[in-house]
Amino acid sequence: EGQKYYQRFERGDVVMDMEVQGETDYRGTIVHFTPDPQIFTETTEFDFDTLRTRTRELAFLNRGLTISIEDKREEHKVRKDFHYEGGIRSYVEHLNKAKDVIHEPPIYLEGERDDIMVEISMQYNTGFSSNIISFANNIHTYEGGTHESGFKTALTRVINDYARRNKLFKDSDDNLSGEDVREGLTAIISIKHPDPQFEGQTKTKLGNSEARSITDKLF
Structure with missing residues (x-):
């Protein structure tokens, strides 16, 4: 409670044990994911429109929950927020x-x-x-x-x-x-x-x- 934890995995294995990285008032989990070209052999490029459609779908399925998607790539730079009280x-x-x-x-x-x-x-x-x-x-x-x-x-x-x-x-x-x-x-x-x-x-x-x-x- 009140602490920020960090752990790292590669190809299904733990490469860094969980460690405390300071204090925080926030709750939740943030996942940073980098596609591995040895696993994703066809492409490691993300299609924003595909991910946006899935994000919107998840917001529909989870009534009242706000789900956001943000593309920080320099050539794109866009963010979409989805929230549906009607589910x-x-x-x-x-x-x-x-x-x-x-x-x-x-x-x-x-x-x-x-x-x-x-x-x-x-x-x-x-x-x-x-x-x-x-x-x-x-x-x-x-x-x-x-x-x-x-x-x-x-x-x-x-x-x-x-x-x-x-x-x-x-x-x-x-x-x-x-x-x-x-x-x-x-x-x-x-x-x-x-x-x-x-x-x-x-x-x-x-x-x-x-x-x-x-x-x-x-x-």
Whole structure:
């Protein structure tokens, strides 16, 4: 408490033990990272636009948190600060900003069970394609996974149940398919899991079975 500590690592090994470097009133961690050309063999140059997109994404996923990115290279010199009180609801609004939305504001749901936290935000637009983006512990699960499949199953069930209860279907009508109910949908699914299990070739698919049930029951 009240002290500043410093430690250095190279290629996964400790090269300098932790040492005290004076006193401070600040709290937190600062990481200085220099890319190693022996590991990053293709390039050691950072693309600011790519990092800015990821920084903004993290700010959306962590409601109320301010995340900044600063490029100090002489030829660039730029800083961006991101802060979203609306969290993933603001993310959906951002994705739909150039589209004709059907309802405002985006629907937002959150729930927790067995230390697993789930957030869902969704909004329909007049387009024909869907845009469903899922995350697990702030990691973009490009290949989807159990949390995403749980959401899709629940969405289809809830809309069909609502339509049946309110006599929007004839008794002889078939239920809407998953593709039908996802037409024009923009949705963000974010799960925080204490022990995530990732699958797939690139480890970007969530495999925890309990993630499916909690996401499904959130509806």
